[in-house]
Amino acid sequence: MHFRIKDGVTLDLLPTKQFKTIGIKVDFVAPLQATAITARALLAQVLETSTAAYPTQTALARELSRLYGASFGISVLKLGTKHVIRLTCSLVDEQYLDNFGDQQALFDQGMALLKEVLFAPLLPNGNFDPTTFTQQRQNLLTAIKSLDDDKQYLANRRLQELLFTGQPTQAMSALGDIHVLNDLSATDILGTYHEMLAHDAVHVAVVGDVDEQRAKAAMADWPLADRAVEADSPYYRWSLRDHVQVGDDEAPVVQAKLNLAYQLPIYRDDPDFMAAVVFNAAFGGTPLSLLFTNVREKASLAYYASSGYSPFTGTLSVQTGIQAENQQRVEAIIAEQLAAVQRGELSEKLLAEVKASLLNARLAALDSPQRRLTGLLNTQLTHLHEPLAAWQEKLAKITVADVTRVAQQVTLQATYCLHGGVQGAE
Amino acid sequence: MLNKKTYDRLGETVYQATLTNGLKVLMVPKAGFHKTFAIMTTDYGAMDNEFVPRGQQQPVRFPDGIAHFLEHKLFEKKDHDAFDLFGKYGASANAFTGFTQTSYLFATTSHLKENLEILLDFVQDPYFTPATVNKEKGIIGQEIQMYDDDPGWQSYFGMIGHLYPKEPLHIDIAGTVDSIDRITADDLYAAYNTFYHPSNMSLVIVGQLDPEETLAWITANQDAKTFAPNEPITRVPSPQAKPADIVADSTRQLTVSRPKVSIGLRGFDTVPAGRDGLRYSVAVSLMFDLLFNDTSDNYLRLYDANVIDDSFGYDFQVQRGAHFAQLAGDTDRPEQFANELSAILADAPAQLAAAKPQFDLVKREAVGRIVGAINSVEGIANQYDGPLFDGATIFDELTILEQLSFDELLAAARDFLAQSRQTVYTILP
Numbered sequence: 001m002h003f004r005i006k007d008g009v010t011l012d013l014l015p016t017k018q019f020k021t022i023g024i025k026v027d028f029v030a031p032l033q034a035t036a037i038t039a040r041a042l043l044a045q046v047l048e049t050s051t052a053a054y055p056t057q058t059a060l061a062r063e064l065s066r067l068y069g070a071s072f073g074i075s076v077l078k079l080g081t082k083h084v085i086r087l088t089c090s091l092v093d094e095q096y097l098d099n100f101g102d103q104q105a106l107f108d109q110g111m112a113l114l115k116e117v118l119f120a121p122l123l124p125n126g127n128f129d130p131t132t133f134t135q136q137r138q139n140l141l142t143a144i145k146s147l148d149d150d151k152q153y154l155a156n157r158r159l160q161e162l163l164f165t166g167q168p169t170q171a172m173s174a175l176g177d178i179h180v181l182n183d184l185s186a187t188d189i190l191g192t193y194h195e196m197l198a199h200d201a202v203h204v205a206v207v208g209d210v211d212e213q214r215a216k217a218a219m220a221d222w223p224l225a226d227r228a229v230e231a232d233s234p235y236y237r238w239s240l241r242d243h244v245q246v247g248d249d250e251a252p253v254v255q256a257k258l259n260l261a262y263q264l265p266i267y268r269d270d271p272d273f274m275a276a277v278v279f280n281a282a283f284g285g286t287p288l289s290l291l292f293t294n295v296r297e298k299a300s301l302a303y304y305a306s307s308g309y310s311p312f313t314g315t316l317s318v319q320t321g322i323q324a325e326n327q328q329r330v331e332a333i334i335a336e337q338l339a340a341v342q343r344g345e346l347s348e349k350l351l352a353e354v355k356a357s358l359l360n361a362r363l364a365a366l367d368s369p370q371r372r373l374t375g376l377l378n379t380q381l382t383h384l385h386e387p388l389a390a391w392q393e394k395l396a397k398i399t400v401a402d403v404t405r406v407a408q409q410v411t412l413q414a415t416y417c418l419h420g421g422v423q424g425a426e
Numbered sequence: 427m428l429n430k431k432t433y434d435r436l437g438e439t440v441y442q443a444t445l446t447n448g449l450k451v452l453m454v455p456k457a458g459f460h461k462t463f464a465i466m467t468t469d470y471g472a473m474d475n476e477f478v479p480r481g482q483q484q485p486v487r488f489p490d491g492i493a494h495f496l497e498h499k500l501f502e503k504k505d506h507d508a509f510d511l512f513g514k515y516g517a518s519a520n521a522f523t524g525f526t527q528t529s530y531l532f533a534t535t536s537h538l539k540e541n542l543e544i545l546l547d548f549v550q551d552p553y554f555t556p557a558t559v560n561k562e563k564g565i566i567g568q569e570i571q572m573y574d575d576d577p578g579w580q581s582y583f584g585m586i587g588h589l590y591p592k593e594p595l596h597i598d599i600a601g602t603v604d605s606i607d608r609i610t611a612d613d614l615y616a617a618y619n620t621f622y623h624p625s626n627m628s629l630v631i632v633g634q635l636d637p638e639e640t641l642a643w644i645t646a647n648q649d650a651k652t653f654a655p656n657e658p659i660t661r662v663p664s665p666q667a668k669p670a671d672i673v674a675d676s677t678r679q680l681t682v683s684r685p686k687v688s689i690g691l692r693g694f695d696t697v698p699a700g701r702d703g704l705r706y707s708v709a710v711s712l713m714f715d716l717l718f719n720d721t722s723d724n725y726l727r728l729y730d731a732n733v734i735d736d737s738f739g740y741d742f743q744v745q746r747g748a749h750f751a752q753l754a755g756d757t758d759r760p761e762q763f764a765n766e767l768s769a770i771l772a773d774a775p776a777q778l779a780a781a782k783p784q785f786d787l788v789k790r791e792a793v794g795r796i797v798g799a800i801n802s803v804e805g806i807a808n809q810y811d812g813p814l815f816d817g818a819t820i821f822d823e824l825t826i827l828e829q830l831s832f833d834e835l836l837a838a839a840r841d842f843l844a845q846s847r848q849t850v851y852t853i854l855p
Contacts (some may be wrong), residue, residue, distance in 0.1 A: 016458065018458035018459065020800050020801055021801055061721045062787055068794035069793065090798060139735050142735065143737075145684070146684060149683055151576075152474075252680075255568060256475050256572040287509055288513040297507070301564070303565055321572050347722045352514075352588040356516025360515075360535050361518070363461065364461040368802070373452075380547075421686065
């Protein structure tokens, strides 16, 4: 069920008795701007820490515990040309609790808490509390730096920087940039906060044993005004480069991380979108895929070798963990797998298997309240609503020729290797 | 034959049966779910590297990492790979090895019967040759090296290694590049024949299923196979470190952005047998919640002093033959981190008495966590610890938690802490 609450504010309700919790998600969606990414990430971190009524993180944590361990968080993500600040909260449905004695249902208390977090943050003297602000800025700084301890993440980040040189919104992580972060003040993010409340598109969603009246009543007193939301494209389009960007770095790693990026200019609204999803699943997106089979199982060159496809940025990426001296062999095997699909050599057997696997994954997602909620953002951004039956029918119709046509649009754009310096990565 | 236990308030029912060959089957139907998750587990893991092979008289010490190696190789058959069989139906399959167990699993939204038969058949039909064993060494070697580059993993295993310096736990579950190089096809058969007897295994299935029908499928599959007679398994007890052998602290250098500190606490007390062991485990976990979770006064004090931050976490686990806690985090003040947390642990009785007003809160939180886990078919299945807690399920755990008193928590805390030994493992940039 989909409702327009105000201009630019929507509510999606997924009523079901399948779960023992009630899940809530609130997305604040803004155009992706390099200057705003870092401030929004910091704002999310500060809002998550405390509120006027719960002025320390302990006070807030105790309230969450009192609500039977309500799991609450605020995260940020990038999707195509959009930046999203996402609040999530999951509450136990009290009909499953022993001796529940509260006056008010946990769902209603949870919605009231989200209202506190969003509309009554800790603002002594009209600005964010200086101690909280400084501490959370420092925490975000160390969080961004610590991300690089994960070498697979680091290799991927460097690949994105290489691929999107000069395109900061895409090169930057959703958490932002440490240099920008250092210069942000409490006043800056107060501005970001007011901007978010006034102008972001707001998508609220609820999954669980809740009816329309109860869901609407729970957010009836949220002070959200009408807002004009631009219906601009969520897709990030970029032009193909003449030659492949190549990069490598030496770092104290035992295993080299070799990552590749390709352009695959098929977006979510493209008639070939489903074929692109199937292509990715066959190429490297599943354990049945060509990359897993040929790089790992046949050549024993890697423990992981996989691909991912983003229909919002038109990119395909490949990740592998290998011995540095095998880089050329691995690149050759990957290139050969792509070339084979481009020549139409995908087997009917593999096609049928990856289609079955995609159907399985789609149905399995229905069993996860979180995935039911997060999956809604795609529809909200693209305005493409595809009921399960229609989706299934589309998937069933994909042929080897469809996948071949998609594969022929895949062009290598960047290659990056993070290695321990053994024989270099020439 | 099919035992049924109903949990009315939760609207859940657990079905249990033990087949004539000894295989324990546990099923939890989940109304409205699309997915079915099945996991077949042997009570055999990385710790069990010295035992009397079935049919022999003398104990044999096997190379480290053999249980994990066997897990990898079980998928490969003479003319096919079991992964591909699951793939035909779109099911996703996987496997993992722990200290005391090895598990094989799949999730599917269709063809449950066919997928169950694939699972039973590939786990019960080993095929190891020198050639296939050698081929796997490259893949597992890369897996080991992947973990070499993972500071969180290094911090965890560094801590465990110091808590269990003489036990097999101090070796990575996957072994080392050198130890796996010595593994032979015959070794794998010896381990397989000893530990993969149905009487040493369980099969847990949760999700969309009909218990009677599903059990009939499993029984028919098992009745068509011949198994060796059920014999007791003789594991050679591993060498045991004494409390005095635990190294108090050690430091290692790695490329990380900030220091990582991991405090380990090894219990030298005896975990009660059966369900009481689960009760003990729940009580000690709740003790750590009271002392260290984000509702505690300690947490806010240390957070505001920049000793801990959002990376801080802790965990208590009980396994066959080992129970330990880990408190870990990234910090710019590693010495203070270790000293402050150690001081809280040393002062636990007084700290717990002071935190008593928060007992109901942390209990509510733990209840919510378990109820949330019951939403997930994997959450239900993975919480089953088989023989360790006498077949207790996540629903039993919830009941235990709801009934737990503060005095019981204090008693368990005293048992654990009084005889525990601590290590501090620090990774510096």
